[in-house]
Amino acid sequence: MxxxxxxxxxxxxxxxxxxxxxxxxxxxxxxxxxxxxxxxxxxxxxxxxxxxxxxxxxxxxxxxxxxxxxxxxxxxxxxxxxxxxxxxxxxxxxxxxxxxxxxxxxxxxxxxxxxxxxxxxxxxxxxxxxxxxxxxxxxxxxxxxxxxxxxxxxxxxxxxxxxxxxxxxxxxxxxxxxxxxxxxxxxxxxxxxxxxxxxxxxxxxxxxxxxxxxxxxxxxxxxxxxxxxxxxxxxxxxxxxxxxxxxxxxxxxxxxxxxxxxxxxxxxxxxxxxxxxxxxxxxxxxxxxxxxxxxxxxxxxxxxxxxxxxxxxxxxxxxxxxxxxxxxIASRMTEERALDLCHPTEDEIQSHRTQGLQWSDEDTNHSARELRRSVRYIADAAELMSREHLLLNLDTLPRLAKVGGAPKMEKLLSALVEAGYAAARYPDLEPMLVTDAPFESVIEVVRMCHASTD
Ligand SMILES: C[S@@+](CC[C@H](N)C(=O)[O-])C[C@H]1O[C@@H](n2cnc3c(N)ncnc32)[C@H](O)[C@@H]1O
Known part of the structure; x- marks a missing residue:
């Protein structure tokens, strides 16, 4: 220093x-x-x-x-x-x-x-x-x-x-x-x-x-x-x-x-x-x-x-x-890129410690997780977010589809993709997803997912 x-x-x-x-x-x-x-x-x-x-x-x-x-x-x-x-x-x-x-x-x-x-x-x-x-x-x-x-x-x-x-x-x-x-x-x-x-x-x-x-x-x-x-x-x-x-x-x-x-x-x-x-x-x-x-x-x-x-x-x-x-641009904003540019090397952390930084291995892991979270879901949702899409909150889907519970996010996204649509998780604290499927098709897929878990 x-x-x-x-x-x-x-x-x-x-x-x-x-x-x-x-x-x-x-x-x-x-x-x-x-x-x-x-x-x-x-x-x-x-x-x-x-x-x-x-x-x-x-x-x-x-x-x-x-x-x-x-x-x-x-x-x-x-x-x-x-x-x-x-x-x-x-x-x-x-x-x-x-x-x-x-x-x-x-x-x-x-x-x-x-x-x-x-x-x-x-x-x-x-x-x-x-x-x-x-x-x-x-x-x-x-x-x-x-x-x-x-x-x-x-x-x-x-x-x-x-x-x-x-x-x-x-x-x-x-x-x-x-x-x-x-x-x-x-x-x-x-x-x-x-x-x-x-x-x-x-x-x-x-x-x-x-x-x-x-x-x-x-x-x-x-x-x-x-x-x-x-x-x-x-x-x-x-x-x-x-x-x-x-x-x-x-x-x-x-x-x-x-x-x-x-x-x-x-x-x-x-x-x-x-x-x-x-x-x-x-x-x-x-x-x-x-x-x-x-x-x-x-x-x-x-x-x-x-x-x-x-x-x-x-x-x-x-x-x-x-x-x-x-x-x-958004599809290049990946977790790997964030870590590559912004995560310190072990040597850098060692050198910072000699300058007085108190930093444990746990801190290193946490900060890597934080860097990943900064861009999580962005690259996957980039294509849909750059064109017309439907934004949905997973938690509202049981009410809209008149079924007992929401499917798991991953299961719903895979089922929509299998049905021929694009679908991705949207970065929000709420469980949001984006898709180019028409709303009626989303509802059908939600019901199908629900039926297959019964
Ligand atoms: C939210 S902070 C900026 C945080 C910073 N960008 C960061 O990432 O740490 C807002 C700053 O705006 C400054 N500020 C408020 N009004 C200003 C003005 N009219 N001209 C210049 N600076 C101003 C304040 O002094 C304060 O430092």
Whole structure:
């Protein structure tokens, strides 16, 4: 570990306690409880300098997605650099993970900036990165072609740190990759983020205002998202689609069109990743992808562009009704890939232990399980999520099929595939599945599964 005293602004409370997220050493505040593995809910305490461990899976997916863009050339031409901004980087864990965990042969193409308004969080980020520089043979050069960099911006070990209001930071410079991870709703940052993107860019957005997005707080939902919700088994999917729809319509106003890459409801937050391109003609067609979910008598729901007056009571929207993931990109987000990029080697753990990390073999196993969970079911569901599909909650099927109990998920998925349809588990805390089978066929298959267990 480098000497923190050779760093100019050692923050109050430093060094706190060491923790490992992915393969990146993180300093937690001393008073923050050591995270349990696989945390799911909101952090017990949030606020400046507190790392929310429940966001670790989203940060892992962000490492995978950025690495995929560099490797597969879908954002910039092969060999070209990507300028990435974490506009609200707090203690800098995401940007440090990008620098530490994206493969070393791609690192020289990354220009990374972390921005936050909070001085304490930033100094914690800078000191962490100073004390634990990325172990790469890559020489990270500061960029000399940057505009709008504040005078106190710092370049250290391959990361630019700056302290600006995020909206100023985004309006002042152009990026190909912008990450927005605010406390609560991202609404106030969306315009600036979209304007900050180059003609082709990626926007990743986190929203923790799930009460507004799901409709369990109807007044906030109407005020913030101009939408109406229904709190049932589709509330999580509606929340994801509502955020996608909001970003898509905001982008269209700026002549930009979005293609969702990945979009998930992850425990207590919604996280969406979109490819954004400038195109007036494509942006005009956005209305084709915006509509309402109407709960029906004959099928669980239908998407319509405009609900009829008698459908309104059973409808939620307006929201995104187009494809939610990109097939190729999401299908490469496998458990093997997550472990490959983000799981530390035994040598790395040994070296971290010499720096003071308390890490048992059990911790290693837990963190591997956590990495797998970050992407579990994504690759298998990728194809269906990139086209029209039916989303169903397994627990509602006995009622809908009028049978005594739900089949096992695996059994139902295999039976649907045997019947000639595509079917996959959908990543959610609830037992959700996606299929291209018509609803009546699903019901037949559920009854068949039930009969064969009698
Ligand atoms: C949820 S935290 C970000 C967490 C971080 N992305 C991570 O993965 O650890 C939100 C951050 O936004 C910062 N913030 C809030 N309003 C801001 C603004 N207008 N401009 C810049 N930063 C802001 C806060 O200081 C806080 O650090």
């Amino acid at each position: 480098a000497d923190p005293n050779t760093h100019e602004d050692v923050p109050l409370g430093w060094p706190g306690q060491l923790w490992l997220e992915g393969r990146t050493l993180v300093h937690l505040q001393q008073e923050q409880e050591r995270p349990s593995h696989m945390p799911r809910g909101p952090a017990k305490r949030t606020g400046v300098g507190f790392l929310n461990p429940a966001m670790a899976p989203a940060r892992t997916r962000s490492v995978l997605l950025l690495a995929d863009a560099l490797e597969h050339g879908w954002l910039v031409k092969p060999g070209r650099p990507i300028r990435a901004l974490d506009a609200l980087c707090a203690t800098g864990v995401r940007i440090r993970r990008w620098r530490n965990e994206i493969p070393s042969d791609l690192q020289h193409r990354l220009r990374i900036t972390g921005n936050d308004l909070d001085e304490f969080a930033l100094s914690w980020a800078k000191t962490s990165h100073h004390c634990h520089p990325p172990k790469r043979d890559v020489v990270h050069e500061p960029e000399d072609d940057r505009h709008g960099q504040p005078s106190d911006a710092v370049f250290t070990n391959g990361l630019h740190f700056q302290r600006l209001d995020a909206r100023m930071a985004m309006v002042d410079a152009a990026y190909q990759w912008v990450d927005l991870d605010p406390f609560g709703s991202p609404i106030q940052f969306l315009d600036a983020a979209l304007q900050s993107l180059s003609r082709t860019g990626v926007l990743e957005v986190t929203a923790t205002d799930t009460a507004a997005l799901t409709g369990s707080s109807p007044s906030s939902q109407a005020r913030r998202y101009q939408a109406k919700g229904l709190v049932d088994e589709y509330a999580h999917d509606d929340a994801v689609r509502l955020l996608l729809g909001t970003v898509a319509t905001t982008a269209a106003r700026l002549d930009k069109v979005v293609t969702p890459l990945l979009a998930l409801f992850d425990g207590h937050h919604v996280r969406i990743s979109l490819l954004v391109k400038t195109s007036k003609s494509e942006a005009t067609k956005i209305r084709d992808s915006i509509g309402w979910r109407v709960r029906c008598e004959d099928v669980p729901y239908r998407f319509v562009h405009h609900p009829a007056p008698d459908q309104l009571k059973a409808a939620s929207g307006p929201m995104w009704i187009g494809p939610m993931w990109h097939h190729g």
